[in-house]
C-alpha cells in the first residue's frame with residue numbers, strides 16, 4: 001500500500017565517486033533466529049552485535065510478552081528463557097520473521113496468543129504455517145482467512161510429528177516450524193511438496209543455528225527436514241553484519257565508479273548477501289575480500305544482469321535499481337515469491353522505475369529491465385525498506401529523485417538516511433572511519 005501522505009526525501013546525488021567504509025549492524029535474519037532459539041533454550045544466552053531495528057525490536061517485544069527476559073548488555077542482549085506465557089497479544093509489524101517464527105513458539109504457551117500486524121502484514125501469506133501447526137496438534141482461530149490477525153490457543157505443549165506443506169511462497173514457513181520443533185513432544189518432520197522453495201540459504205541458516213545449539217536436524221533428503229525433540233543449548237553468539245543491507249552501499253560504489261569497504265565480512269556464511277560478491281562482479285565491479293574486508297570498486301561500467309535470484313530474493317530491489325542504470329538489459333528471474341514480500345515487489349519495482357522513465361516489464365517470475373534515460377520523480381516505497389533503498393540508489397545518479405517514506409528503512413536499519421549521508425561525506429559521520 002502506498003502511503004501518499006508520507007514525507008518525500010530528496011535523495012542526494014553523488015557529488016563524485018564515493019569512497020567509504022561502511023560498518024553494518026547485525027543481520028536481521030541471524031538476530032531474530034538467535035533471539036527465538038535463546039527464548040527456547042535451556043539457560044541464559046548472549047546475543048552480541050544484534051541488529052536493533054524495527055524487525056528485531058518487534059521480535060524482542062514478542063518474546064518478552066511471551067515470558068522471556070531480555071536485557072541489554074554492553075554489546076548486545078542477554079536472553080533468559082521462561083515458560084511460555086499465554087494471555088498476550090503480539091504485534092508482528094511487517095516482519096516476516098516475527099509473523100512466521102513466533103506462532104510456532106506461541107503454540108507452547110499456557111493460553112491464547114493473539115497476533116496482528118501492520119495493514120500490509122494482513123496481506124502476507126500465513127495459511128501454510130497455520131495449517132501446518134494444526135496438523136501438528138495446535139488449535140488456531142484465524143476466522144478461516146489464512147492471514148493475520150489470528151489467535152494461537154496455546155495448550156502448554158505441542159504433540160508435533162509429521163507435516164507436508166507447500167513452501168514455495170516462502171522459506172520462512174519451513175524455518176518457523178523448524179525453530180520451535182525441538183520443544184515439541186515428538187519433534188517435527190517437515191516435507192515440502194510444490195514448486196521449489198525459495199531462499200535456500202535462509203533454510204540452511206536455520207538448520208545450522210539449530211545444530212550449533214545441539215539440536216539434531218536431518219536435512220539429507222531433498223525437501224525434507226527432521227528435527228528431533230530435545231534441549232536447545234544456550235550459547236554466547238556474535239551476529240554477523242547484515243550482508244543484504246550492504247547492497248545499497250556497495251551499489252553506490254558500482255554506480256559512481258567509487259569504492260566501498262565493508263569490514264567483518266564473513267569468509268563463510270549462510271547469509272544470501274554473500275552472493276553480492278559474484279552478482280556485482282557480473283555487473284562490472286571489481287570485488288575483493290581481504291582480511292575480512294569486502295571491497296567493491298566501480299569501474300565506470302555498469303552491466304545488466306541475467307540471473308536467477310530465487311535463492312537471494314531479498315537482494316532484488318537494489319539489484320533492479322542498479323540494472324535500471326546499466327548499459328545492457330537485465331533479466332531477473334526465479335522471484336515470483338517476491339509478490340508476497342513487504343509489498344508485491346515485482347509490481348512496485350516496475351511501477352517506480354518506470355515512473356522515473358525506466359523501461360521495466362514484469363514477467364511471470366521476475367523483471368526484464370532495459371536501459372533507458374532516467375529522470376526526476378517520486379519513488380514510492382510501499383512501506384518496503386528495500387524499495388526505499390532502491391530509490392536512494394537511483395537518486396545517486398538521477399537528479400531530482402524524491403523517495404517517499406524513507407523512514408520505512410528503519411525496518412532493518414536504525415538510521416539509513418544518516419548512513420547514506422555519511423557514505424556521501426555529507427554529515428558528521430566519517431565515511432573513512
Ligand SMILES: O=C(O)C1=C[C@@H](OP(=O)(O)O)[C@@H](O)[C@H](O)C1
Pocket residue numbers: 028029030096097169170171172175198199202313314337
Ligand atoms: O528467514 C529469513 O530470515 C528470511 C527469508 C526470506 O524470506 P522468503 O523465503 O519469504 O523470501 C527473505 O526474503 C527474508 O528477508 C528473510
Ligand SMILES: C=C(OP(=O)(O)O)C(=O)O
Pocket residue numbers: 094095096097314341342386412
Ligand atoms: C522479505 C523481507 O523481509 P521479511 O523478513 O519481512 O520477510 C526482506 O527483508 O527483504
